[in-house]
Every structure is written in C-alpha cells, then in structure tokens.
Amino acid sequence: MIQAGDVKAIYLDEGTANPLLMKTLSLKPLLFEIHNVLNAEECAHFINVAKEKGLQKSITTNKRPEHERFVLADYDQNQELSVEEMRWTIEGSMDIYLDDEDILEMYRKTNVDKNEDGIIDEVELKSFTPKHMQAYLSDFLKNQPEKHSRFSEQLWLFPRNSTDEVFQSLQKRISKVTELAPEIIKKSDFQVVRYDKKGHYNAHYDSTRKSNLPCCVEEHQGDCRICRFMTALAYLNDVEEGGETAFPVADNETVNVGVIKDKQLLNLNKYCDRANLKIKPELGKLVIWYNHFLDPDTDWLGEMDRHSIHGGCSVTSGEKWIANFWITASHDKEKDLEQMFKTLMKDEL
Numbered sequence: 001m002i003q004a005g006d007v008k009a010i011y012l013d014e015g016t017a018n019p020l021l022m023k024t025l026s027l028k029p030l031l032f033e034i035h036n037v038l039n040a041e042e043c044a045h046f047i048n049v050a051k052e053k054g055l056q057k058s059i060t061t062n063k064r065p066e067h068e069r070f071v072l073a074d075y076d077q078n079q080e081l082s083v084e085e086m087r088w089t090i091e092g093s094m095d096i097y098l099d100d101e102d103i104l105e106m107y108r109k110t111n112v113d114k115n116e117d118g119i120i121d122e123v124e125l126k127s128f129t130p131k132h133m134q135a136y137l138s139d140f141l142k143n144q145p146e147k148h149s150r151f152s153e154q155l156w157l158f159p160r161n162s163t164d165e166v167f168q169s170l171q172k173r174i175s176k177v178t179e180l181a182p183e184i185i186k187k188s189d190f191q192v193v194r195y196d197k198k199g200h201y202n203a204h205y206d207s208t209r210k211s212n213l214p215c216c217v218e219e220h221q222g223d224c225r226i227c228r229f230m231t232a233l234a235y236l237n238d239v240e241e242g243g244e245t246a247f248p249v250a251d252n253e254t255v256n257v258g259v260i261k262d263k264q265l266l267n268l269n270k271y272c273d274r275a276n277l278k279i280k281p282e283l284g285k286l287v288i289w290y291n292h293f294l295d296p297d298t299d300w301l302g303e304m305d306r307h308s309i310h311g312g313c314s315v316t317s318g319e320k321w322i323a324n325f326w327i328t329a330s331h332d333k334e335k336d337l338e339q340m341f342k343t344l345m346k347d348e349l
C-alpha cells in the first residue's frame with residue numbers, strides 16, 4: 001500500500017549511479033515530488049527561451065456573458081448583503097478576492113453603506129449599481145493587481161514543432177517518471193509562467209468534471225472541456241521567499257465546498273498558511289499529480305479528483321519561474337489510442 005513519505009528510485013538511464021528519488025507527498029490527490037529532474041542550465045534555457053519569445057499577462061476565463069456576470073450572492077435570501085456575501089459576490093462576478101477590510105474601505109469610499117453598519121440592506125441595495133462598484137474596483141486593481149485570482153505572466157511553448165533538445169529530453173524524463181508512453185506525453189505543450197513579487201494563483205482545478213461537452217482538450221477551445229489527466233510542474237528557479245504550490249485540502253477525508261468558502265482557502269494571496277500541503281519551489285524539482293481517477297471500467301480517464309484543487313502562494317521576495325506540463329486524455333479510450341497510433345506512424349515515417 002502506497003503511503004505519504006514513500007520514496008521510489010527511478011533510473012533514467014541504465015547503469016547510472018544516481019537515481020532520481022520520487023517521494024509521495026499525498027494520496028488525495030496522488031502527488032509526488034522529484035528533485036533535480038532539470039539542472040540549472042536546462043532551467044535557464046526554459047527561462048531564456050520564454051524571455052526571448054515574450055510573456056503575456058495571465059488571464060482567467062469567465063465564460064458567462066457580460067450582462068450575466070454580476071450576480072448578488074444573497075445566499076440566505078434575506079434581501080441584504082453581509083460583508084461575507086459581498087465578498088462572494090465580488091469573487092464570483094469579478095474574480096477579485098477582497099478581505100473584509102477592503103470591502104469596508106470600498107463602502108466608505110463609494111458611500112453605498114450609508115448607515116455604516118457593514119450591511120448593505122434592502123434600501124441601500126436599491127441605490128446600489130454594479131457599474132459604480134465595478135468602476136471603483138477597476139481603479140482599486142490598478143494599485144493592487146494582486147487582488148485578482150491570478151497575477152502572473154505566461155507563455156506557451158510547443159515542443160511538438162520544435163527540435164529543442166532540452167524540451168525533448170524533459171518529455172522523455174516525464175514519460176519515464178509517469179510510466180506513460182511517449183506518444184501520450186508528446187501530445188502536450190509547455191506553459192512557462194513567471195511570478196513577480198506578490199504574484200500568485202488562487203486555488204483552482206487544472207481539469208474539469210465530466211459533462212456533455214463534445215470534446216476534451218488541453219487549453220480552452222470553443223465548446224470543449226479541459227481534460228488534464230495529470231499535471232507535471234517544474235520549478236525553474238529558487239524563490240527567495242514564498243511562492244509555494246499549495247493544496248488546501250490535500251488528504252482531507254472529504255472535500256467540503258462550504259468549508260473552503262468559509263475559511264477562504266481559495267485565496268492563496270492571503271491565506272496560504274491555511275493549506276494542508278505546501279511545496280517549496282526549488283530549482284529543477286518536478287511535482288506531478290493526478291487530477292483524475294482512472295475509470296474502473298475503461299482504465300482510462302475517469303472522474304476528476306476534487307482533492308486536486310491547488311494554486312501558487314504569493315511570492316514575497318524575488319521572482320518565481322515554473323513550467324507546467326499537462327498530460328491530457330479524453331473519456332474515449334479508443335479514439336485517444338487511434339490518434340496516438342497515427343502520431344506514432346507519422347513519427348516513424
């Protein structure tokens with residue numbers, strides 16, 4: 001039976017004296033860390049290629065149409081908004097994570113809470129306009145961009161169309177440590193991400209739950225679902241302080257959405273210390289985890305593991321560079337295998 005703390009030796013090449021050591025960090029989700037998968041030169045190569053090509057501000061997607069985006073979270077339906085409900089309203093509608101102090105300051109500056117009791121009551125709600133608040137928050141974000149759920153820059157790299165030896169060699173290593181065929185690994189791209197001071201990424205899922213959407217892809221595309229069976233994340237530098245990868249509910253018995261909300265566990269800009277598991281970024285280290293279970297019937301992509309929720313804590317000093325590598329699969333094993341077979345034939349020609 002596998003346990004947290006277990007260590008397995010992986011020999012990349014036959015006859016090498018120094019194996020990689022793969023340590024199990026949690027079972028829910030199933031998660032491993034391996035030091036020294038990349039050396040300093042290889043990490044610098046990734047960073048230099050990314051710098052040369054140029055990174056762009058990371059964005060998070062909100063699929064709701066503009067006019068439906070602002071929804072008051074009056075969960076107890078008492079026709080007024082508590083500070084907590086206002087926090088949920090702003091998180092859900094605008095992807096901005098405020099603490100209670102920020103909200104009270106917003107009330108003072110916009111004068112929406114006229115009687116200053118911290119509650120937006122029925123009368124105050126009548127004169128409340130989302131547009132007004134949105135304008136205030138856009139301005140607020142200019143000075144505090146870290147209040148967004150994600151604050152970083154990124155760039156996609158496409159090893160499929162490249163002869164870059166470092167990329168190819170990392171693909172080989174990922175294939176070796178995951179014990180997945182190179183044809184599966186080769187389908188994926190790399191995403192390089194840079195976080196500056198205060199940079200972070202609030203807790204999220206890398207994949208999505210089973211739905212009726214007709215297709216499964218690695219990155220947002222039309223009406224497809226994102227299906228990332230596994231995540232492999234490589235740290236490309238040592239971070240002076242902060243920037244851990246956090247799994248707020250790792251190895252909890254169950255995943256309770258109410259608790260996540262109440263304890264503000266998604267907000268890794270502020271409450272990283274509340275996470276059950278934090279992984280220190282260290283140059284060359286790779287962490288890999290399963291975002292999905294295996295389907296017991298097909299032995300292929302199964303339901304998503306809700307324990308896999310994770311994110312990047314705030315960098316408090318220095319900068320942080322990572323490379324994400326998502327291993328994708330769909331629920332249709334036959335189709336996936338057929339496609340992989342085609343890739344294999346093309347490569348051999």
Ligand SMILES: O=C(O)CCC(=O)C(=O)O
Binds near residue numbers: 312
């Ligand atoms: O920066 C990290 O440690 C986590 C990044 C992450 O979860 C992502 O890019 O999807």
Ligand SMILES: [Fe+2]
Binds near residue numbers: 204205206310
């Ligand atoms: Fe992620």
